[in-house]
Amino acid sequence: MLCPLCNPQNENIIFQNDFLRVILVDEIPGYIRIITQKHIKEFSDLSDGEACEIMLLAKKIEKILINTLHPDKVNIAMLANLVPHLHIHIIPRFKNDPWWPGATFCEKQREFDYPVTQSQIQNLINSIKELNGK
Numbered sequence: 001m002l003c004p005l006c007n008p009q010n011e012n013i014i015f016q017n018d019f020l021r022v023i024l025v026d027e028i029p030g031y032i033r034i035i036t037q038k039h040i041k042e043f044s045d046l047s048d049g050e051a052c053e054i055m056l057l058a059k060k061i062e063k064i065l066i067n068t069l070h071p072d073k074v075n076i077a078m079l080a081n082l083v084p085h086l087h088i089h090i091i092p093r094f095k096n097d098p099w100w101p102g103a104t105f106c107e108k109q110r111e112f113d114y115p116v117t118q119s120q121i122q123n124l125i126n127s128i129k130e131l132n133g134k
């Protein structure tokens with residue numbers, strides 16, 4: 001099986017370097033994914049430096065999400081059960097969103113109009129771009 005994270009189709013890349021890339025996922029407004037460029041099965045397979053770098057980046061992205069989209073909650077998840085390719089989901093959550101209060105990996109419970117504008121998404125993208133190299 002071709003790894004979908006090594007062979008991405010139409011990814012919306014915000015920035016990338018040798019270690020990782022940050023993408024905007026269409027499925028949910030403001031849904032961000034940090035993907036390692038190489039195959040890494042478990043979080044503990046990262047070096048200490050890489051583990052610090054990726055978690056600090058997730059923390060900074062969460063803060064940007066909170067400041068730009070004002071979600072009720074942010075969910076951060078690291079699963080990679082189907083492919084041995086470490087990635088972190090950073091998902092803005094709103095009360096009564098289609099999966100609330102369950103995980104977004106569960107079945108949708110309802111329809112929902114996200115209180116998020118295109119200009120907020122653009123601000124989110126611009127602020128995350130500024131993290132590159134910091």
Ligand SMILES: [Zn+2]
Nearest residue numbers: 003005006085
């Ligand atoms: Zn892969």
